[in-house]
Amino acid sequence: MDKLARIGRLRGGGVGLRSILLLDDNPTTALDNIWLDTGSGSFGEPQTYVVQTVVKAIQRCILMTTDPGDLVLDPTCGSGTTAYVAEQWGRRWITVDTSRVALALARTRLMSARYPYYLLADSREGRAKEQDVSGKILADTFVTGDIRHGFVYERAPHVTLKSIANNSEIDVIWEKWQDVLEPLRRRLNEVLSTAFEEWDIPRDLAAWLDGKDGQAKAHMMTANVRKLHADWWEGRIARQKEIDASIARAANFEFLYDHPYEDKSRVRVAGPFTVESLSPHRVVAAREDTLGADLAASGAITSRPSTPANMPETDFGEMVLAHLRRAGVHQQVKADTIHFNSIEPWPGNYIAAEAHYTDGGQTEKRAAVLIGPEFGTLTRSQITAAAREASDSRFDVLIACAFNFDAQATDLNRLGPLAILKARMNPDLHMAEDLKNTGKGNLFVVFGEPDVEILDAPGGEIKVKVHGVDVFDPSTGDIRSDDVKGIAAWFIDTDYDEESFFVRHAYFLGANDPYKSLKTALKAEIDPDAWETLYSDTSRPFARPSTGRIAVKVINHFGDEVLKVFGV
Known part of the structure; x- marks a missing residue:
């Protein structure tokens, strides 16, 4: 009682004493199951999508049900609010949508966002803050920066007269x-x-x-x-x-999981993520024979429902050839674009069509067309088999069209005198039946092999210099080396494991410093010398890889990419 009287926690009241509790002793109110503060509309945040959910509602659900490092799935992406909130609060995320518009909006929202940098509990700064807040000395243990240990959170105290009376530090x-x-x-x-x-x-x-x-x-x-x-x-x-500080430290408390401590000196942007495409499912039609009936009965294939007479079924190969006739094959330089005079089916095992085009000297050249799988990757062995077939039939060039190519096929550009072009097909072709207008620009794009040199650096380290990209010259039929103007960005995995490509170095070569707007958006102090090293055709030095391999990925201005692996 003497202790409570000393610090002003008692007052007279009639014939006895009364206790004094302050508003700060228990400054929180429990939420019920009606959230009146999460409404949308004019008092919410700006809307970028017609059915955009308010951030606070998603944030509250994620904080109630997940911990940092957990995986959040949103099968209806929309404007990307779930991914945005999950990114902010250190959760991994996957989001899905059937609309390319929604995915484009979400991608832009994530890439242009700035997030607060929360202090990790598993970090030196976080442990120092925890000691300061709790008043307890923590054991000096090894820290790894693992986000799954959570953040350092503010506390909501629950002060009672008992906790004050039992607090010997007050004396x-x-x-x-x-x-x-x-x-x-x-x-x-x-x-x-x-x-x-x-x-x-x-x-x-x-x-x-x-x-x-x-x-x-x-x-x-x-x-x-x-x-x-x-x-x-x-x-x-x-x-x-x-x-008061001692009373707050000694009191019972609850963590405020929506109020982690923030490091104001750091700016955080979205971590690396990818945008993947899974095309609309196409049902395989059963053949009208005994084998087809047996396969259909066993569930191996599914018969397509009957199609009205005015809606004939479109064959994937015919659709690709139709677009190839109209669009041609694009390269970085407009003059190198191949426009076909004719494309006709070819009765080969691998070659689907014979195409004719005219080079700069008005000489007509014959091109064999290989069409890759509708859902899958075109492999090196398939390209090699098609190239042998094209050589036997005296074609001048093989054009392999596919949505994706096997990594081992990257350096396959020629088989004897036969030039091999790998034309990456635009994912829009997957949805050609569903889109009212599939533009003919950049539907088939050839992106050649990067011209890369590995240089020695002081201290036994190495550097990588990119000279450009090899380009097929339709006028001569030869492969020529182009300069770095055709490269928008290039990345290095300095310790490639042949399974996953990790971006450990990133460099940009776009004209007029295209990342100037990013520097402006960050609104932070940027080291100009460090930034300049990102805008270069020569990498910073790095240690030799423990795996004995590095991988270089180059992206052109069309967004196409090619990967090449080097032994070191």
């Missing part, structure tokens, strides 16, 4: 400050000829002296008296702050 603080305050109180009583107890000393000395006569007031309001009074109150306030 220590009280005794320390008594040695400072008591001498000041005695001297103040001496000069004012008063008998003030601690609780009697007025906060405003001038107002207390208003009732005195002029001579007494002048005698009491000397500089010495004012300083004694100010020093006593300064110590009194400091003592109360220290006691």
